[in-house]
Amino acid sequence: MTVILNQSFTGISIGAVLLLIALGLTLTFGQMGVINMAHGEFIMAGAYTTYVLQKSISSAGVSLLVALPVAFLVAGAMGALLEWLLIRRLYTRPLDTLLVTWGVSLMLQQLARDVFGAPNVQTHAPDLLTGNISLGGGITLANNRLFILGLALLCVLGLTLILRLTPLGRRVRAVVQNRDLAEVSGIATERVDRTTFFIGSGLAGVAGVALTLVGPIGPTMGTNYIVDAFLVVVVGGIGQLKGSVITAFVLGVLQSVLEYSTTVSVAKVAVLVAIVAFLQWRPQGLYTLRTRSLA
Amino acid sequence: MLDIKTIQAGYERTTVLHGVTVSVPKDGVAAVLGHNGAGKSTLLRAAMGLLKPGSGAVLLDGEDITRLAPHQRVARGMAYVPQGQQSFPHLTTAENLQLVADGRLGVRPRRSGSGRGKESIAEALDLFPALRELSGRRAGLLSGGQRQQLAIARALITRPRLLLLDEPTEGIQPSVVAEIEETILALTRRGGLSVLLVEQHVGFAMRAAQRYYVLEAGRVTSSGEGGTKSEQTVRAALSV
Numbered sequence: 001m002t003v004i005l006n007q008s009f010t011g012i013s014i015g016a017v018l019l020l021i022a023l024g025l026t027l028t029f030g031q032m033g034v035i036n037m038a039h040g041e042f043i044m045a046g047a048y049t050t051y052v053l054q055k056s057i058s059s060a061g062v063s064l065l066v067a068l069p070v071a072f073l074v075a076g077a078m079g080a081l082l083e084w085l086l087i088r089r090l091y092t093r094p095l096d097t098l099l100v101t102w103g104v105s106l107m108l109q110q111l112a113r114d115v116f117g118a119p120n121v122q123t124h125a126p127d128l129l130t131g132n133i134s135l136g137g138g139i140t141l142a143n144n145r146l147f148i149l150g151l152a153l154l155c156v157l158g159l160t161l162i163l164r165l166t167p168l169g170r171r172v173r174a175v176v177q178n179r180d181l182a183e184v185s186g187i188a189t190e191r192v193d194r195t196t197f198f199i200g201s202g203l204a205g206v207a208g209v210a211l212t213l214v215g216p217i218g219p220t221m222g223t224n225y226i227v228d229a230f231l232v233v234v235v236g237g238i239g240q241l242k243g244s245v246i247t248a249f250v251l252g253v254l255q256s257v258l259e260y261s262t263t264v265s266v267a268k269v270a271v272l273v274a275i276v277a278f279l280q281w282r283p284q285g286l287y288t289l290r291t292r293s294l295a
Numbered sequence: 296m297l298d299i300k301t302i303q304a305g306y307e308r309t310t311v312l313h314g315v316t317v318s319v320p321k322d323g324v325a326a327v328l329g330h331n332g333a334g335k336s337t338l339l340r341a342a343m344g345l346l347k348p349g350s351g352a353v354l355l356d357g358e359d360i361t362r363l364a365p366h367q368r369v370a371r372g373m374a375y376v377p378q379g380q381q382s383f384p385h386l387t388t389a390e391n392l393q394l395v396a397d398g399r400l401g402v403r404p405r406r407s408g409s410g411r412g413k414e415s416i417a418e419a420l421d422l423f424p425a426l427r428e429l430s431g432r433r434a435g436l437l438s439g440g441q442r443q444q445l446a447i448a449r450a451l452i453t454r455p456r457l458l459l460l461d462e463p464t465e466g467i468q469p470s471v472v473a474e475i476e477e478t479i480l481a482l483t484r485r486g487g488l489s490v491l492l493v494e495q496h497v498g499f500a501m502r503a504a505q506r507y508y509v510l511e512a513g514r515v516t517s518s519g520e521g522g523t524k525s526e527q528t529v530r531a532a533l534s535v
Contacts, residue, residue: 167397186369
């Protein structure tokens with residue numbers, strides 16, 4: 001029992017990382033329909049940002065806190081640049097977007113190798129995040145994983161509030177629901193697209209900062225997570241924040257518990273089979289939008 | 296006010312408009328009539344900039360706006376109510392209106408005072424009081440008539456000088472049609488607003504318009520003074 005609880009907590013923290021990555025994708029893939037294969041490299045950019053900042057700021061705690069907003073801006077700017085340079089020319093050609101962004105992804109990985117070297121690098125976690133909290137009965141919660149969980153939930157909350165309550169959020173939702181009508185209502189839809197991309201990519205940067213707490217930083221670290229994150233968005237229901245949150249945690253726990261009872265590869269296969277079966281049953285995902293209107 | 300000059304436009308390989316010239320008088324109403332597929336909606340889409348014309352020009356108060364994006368035209372005082380009671384279905388009625396009043400990034404409501412466009416929203420709601428009670432409901436759950444009232448209210452939030460209306464009463468329950476028609480007539484008589492009206496109902500169009508154009512297969516086949524006395528001429532032109 002203790003083991004299962006501990007594994008479940010690990011699973012929840014894996015889910016939290018997935019959620020952070022998938023949050024950005026619910027915007028760029030879910031809402032805008034762009035399959036951005038370079039999203040993983042924005043995670044990497046966020047992680048290397050943390051690494052660079054830690055070299056110049058000696059205190060691990062301070063550098064981590066500084067890294068969160070800086071990584072958001074760095075990854076967000078990369079995303080906005082990518083949107084402006086390439087993606088906006090390809091909105092009507094989704095398959096070409098996939099190829100183009102995959103190419104960009106490979107280029108960014110090579111760029112990271114040239115700048116930081118091929119071997120993985122590491123950051124030091126602040127002391128506060130290295131320990132454990134013991135709940136008694138053999139159940140322990142690692143501080144760094146609790147931090148990631150908190151960070152993910154904070155980002156979900158922040159994004160929800162922005163989409164629900166701010167003028168920017170209204171514009172983003174309006175453009176998603178009826179692009180032409182938004183444009184003729186006076187909304188500069190191209191600028192909204194770029195802003196949406198900025199936020200989605202920035203969130204990937206924040207996910208990158210979180211990943212430095214649980215693993216090494218390397219040029220290909222983003223690719224390890226990107227497929228899982230796309231799965232989270234698809235299973236959750238495209239463009240549905242709520243669905244992504246639930247799916248991320250379910251997949252994380254499933255993966256982690258199965259890993260314990262079998263092996264890593266078998267667990268991976270089992271999770272993928274479960275997803276395929278689920279999508280056969282509900283191709284539209286966990287949540288969908290329903291209305292009377294056809295528009 | 297608005298001059299559409301020998302405009303040619305269409306989709307992919309088919310040309311829909313073959314050199315159409317239409318002008319809307321200042322503070323007046325011009326009506327475009329014609330059968331389905333004549334190119335009426337295409338003309339409005341081209342005037343609004345949703346469709347890039349192959350040739351010809353669109354002038355607003357003498358300024359060439361042919362190359363401007365739709366939101367830039369809105370900033371210059373144009374507004375557009377497209378066909379089919381379109382709305383943002385998952386936004387509430389209030390959000391549908393607030394969205395346009397927000398301004399910034401897009402267009403700042405003209406002559407708007409303080410309070411994030413509260414005045415212009417209140418003004419639009421005064422025209423359609425029924426919308427007040429629906430403010431918290433998602434637009435997708437409204438009836439067709441309510442959604443059309445919302446669409447017109449939304450277009451008026453920016454306080455336009457020129458309103459493009461695409462069959463405002465088509466597909467709407469008869470009880471609401473009269474109400475919408477009266478509101479449109481009242482709007483045009485208040486002054487300060489020009490209207491380009493696309494209509495199938497000859498009676499209403501001629502009552503509202505100072506000028507009419509009959510469009511057939513992408514060409515203007517007859518035009519003239521509006522008013523009820525021209526109604527028979529137009530009916531004859533359309534029945535061919």
